[in-house]
Amino acid sequence: MEFYTAVNCMDGRVQLPVITYLQNRFGATYVDMITEPGPNRLLADQTDPALTGSILNRIKISVEKHASGGIAVVGHYDCAGNPASEEKQFAQTRKAVELIRKEYPGLDIIGLWVDENWEVRQLQLDDR
């Protein structure tokens, strides 16, 4: 596949780690980056319908125009946009993944966590 999609934080510290992870893991050439401050919280809580719609619309462009092979929702350590605990962020990321799965049941939708060393790992969302 050429493209993969990331719903990532705007934080500059997590851009390259997420791109590199998705390239290595899925063989993506390009990563379409959809950024907001703490997007896992925004998609889990959906307190701003316009913003939720904006994120979903950008995912749609990536999926439909770039034939993206999958979508990752990212949470990270020391997030200014989402000060929730790591455990709470996992729950939010799981909720966000479930929301996107409803829109794209045929696509691989995963949750990622970027830790205090800026290392990326996939959340085993179904286990928690």
Ligand SMILES: [Zn+2]
């Ligand atoms: Zn952040």
